[in-house]
Amino acid sequence: MTAALGVSKQERTYAVLRERIVDGTYGPGHRLVIDALARELQVSQMPVREAIRRLEAEGWVTYVRHQGAQVAPIDTASWTEAMTTLAVLEGFATALAAPHVTTADLHALRAIDVEMGAAMEEMDVRSFSDRNQAFHERIYARCPNGHLRRELAAIQERVNTLRSSIFVYIPTRGRTSIAEHERLLALIEAGADPLEIELVAREHKLHTVTAYEQRLALQEEKR
Amino acid sequence: MTAALGVSKQERTYAVLRERIVDGTYGPGHRLVIDALARELQVSQMPVREAIRRLEAEGWVTYVRHQGAQVAPIDTASWTEAMTTLAVLEGFATALAAPHVTTADLHALRAIDVEMGAAMEEMDVRSFSDRNQAFHERIYARCPNGHLRRELAAIQERVNTLRSSIFVYIPTRGRTSIAEHERLLALIEAGADPLEIELVAREHKLHTVTAYEQRLALQEEKR
DNA sequence: ATCGACGGGATCCTATACGAATTCCGATGG
DNA sequence: CCATCGGAATTCGTATAGGATCCCGTCGAT
Incomplete structure (x- = not known):
């Protein structure tokens, strides 16, 4: 469908989210809602889910089951x-x-x-x-x-x-x-x-x- | 069906895969095929995918697009x-x-x-x-x-x-x-x-x- | 007035389906 | 005998849908 430029949507999503966390667009405690992000980025929820998982594993966000992710507290x-x-x-x-x-x-x-x-x-x-x-x-x-x-x-x-x-x-x-x-x-x-x-x-x-x-x-x- | 003991399938899948890597069941270079694992563990492919993502982020497996994951080489x-x-x-x-x-x-x-x-x-x-x-x-x-x-x-x-x-x-x-x-x-x-x-x-x-x-x-x- | 039960809405989790990329393997020509 | 090409099988990537869970505001009882 989309002319993927060699990178997967999950990859792009990850990059975007991470960038926003790094540059402060998403401050500490900001909730990352899968549905909303999926709509905004014009992708389905799956790539967003996986991107968030990666961010979690790398310590950028905290994640709780059935509750979602939020940007890790920074102090x-x-x-x-x-x-x-x-x-x-x-x-x-x-x-x-x-x-x-x-x-x-x-x-x-x-x-x-x-x-x-x-x-x-x-x-x-x-x-x-x-x-x-x-x-x-x-x-x-x-x-x-x-x-x-x-x-x-x-x-x-x-x-x-x-x-x-x-x-x-x-x-x-x-x-x-x-x-x-x-x-x-x-x-x-x-x-x-x-x-x-x-x-x-x-x-x-x-x-x-x-x-x-x-x-x-x-x-x-x-x- | 969910006799879930409080943990999600993704969580269990992650634990199982990791355990197998840790105890050597899956030696270095072993390919982790999503379909096969999903069938074996009686879950769909999604939990397996996410589990593998986490393993990748933590350095247990290497992953290449459209090619899958394999246990990270150990030397x-x-x-x-x-x-x-x-x-x-x-x-x-x-x-x-x-x-x-x-x-x-x-x-x-x-x-x-x-x-x-x-x-x-x-x-x-x-x-x-x-x-x-x-x-x-x-x-x-x-x-x-x-x-x-x-x-x-x-x-x-x-x-x-x-x-x-x-x-x-x-x-x-x-x-x-x-x-x-x-x-x-x-x-x-x-x-x-x-x-x-x-x-x-x-x-x-x-x-x-x-x-x-x-x-x-x-x-x-x-x- | 405070506490606990209940229901609606939001959000996440998983299953299934189909499209896309890659790999494998046999057929063909040199 | 070897190199190359094409098609089928395998495997990954994404979309969509329905079920499960949690949060929160409301209501009734003590």
Whole structure:
């Protein structure tokens, strides 16, 4: 019937729903009603059902029998928890990857840092954040542990969503963040002790968490 | 017809399929044909489809459009990778949990160690392994990071499957493993440096991996 | 006034049916 | 003997329909 462009309707439905969750169109607690979505997306209920199942398995929505799905609750706590897990895994992945980082990689990584500096000058939070993620991804792309890479990617994506929902810019963090990057690169370049690399990478990420928590506490105080 | 015991058919189907994958009935590469399974389990194709979707999202099976699902390939490498990831997370979780471990917990944990010793005497590999898992689960049940706990549980389950497919008993490992447990408990009891606890717990788990790899290398040599 | 029973509406769950894509296998020609 | 092509069988993908379950507002009894 429809000129399916190589992807199934279930696939498209999944992509659409997920996109809406990620970009915040469907806020936390939003109910996903199968019938309504099916009508809106011009498909039957089956593709929607399957899409929702996938979203459930990946933790984007919670599902109760005979009651339906709703977007998983998102709060500061879960962001912090996910970030902490991410910090631990990313630290280890960075240490594992270090010996496999090429000089070309180092070049590219320093270029990214320059871009981050520029983004900071222009107060472009989005760009800064994107470049930051690119930086770390480029490193642990060299990590030989595939399972670890996949876990990282999954958690990263989850954190991104949470971030877009709750993030407030942390002004003091930008400059130190770039400095920490440079330190990390120096360690990698020098072939430093894996454990040292791991801990530096971990702390780097955890700093973002603590910075956020401090800012949050500050806001609490103001009220 | 619905003698449903409170669970949906999709749920049961999912449980059955998963069980069969976990216990090795369906070996790696085994094709899961929807029609056949639906007939066998006395349900329609829809519950089977959804069950397979969930299994796919959780990484138990791979799925290709218009071609169906087959049990994900399992090899030594992926077991090693998952175990390594597990070691890192479990190490960190153990350190986080340490301050929350009660004396009652310590008591129970030492009891488990005794049971492990008994299982070793009787060469009961299955029991030994179960108790070992119980030991670590009891500890990181006290970990305050919920996200981390869930990740651990998921990876643990995956590793269990892989293990049942490829595991060979490592005879020299039992005694040292119990000794390492005791050392870990002593550190927790003494309120040691979190980083030390983390690294001991991590190494403990990684020892299993290296022991397995050595044994594998030995077998290679024999041939 | 509060609590429990009851009914309507909404929503989900499963079964069946048919169309679409893929694969398998034999026939045909080189 | 091998490569290629076409058709049938297999299997997946989606639509539709009816039954099952839950939620919520209403009503009556204590």
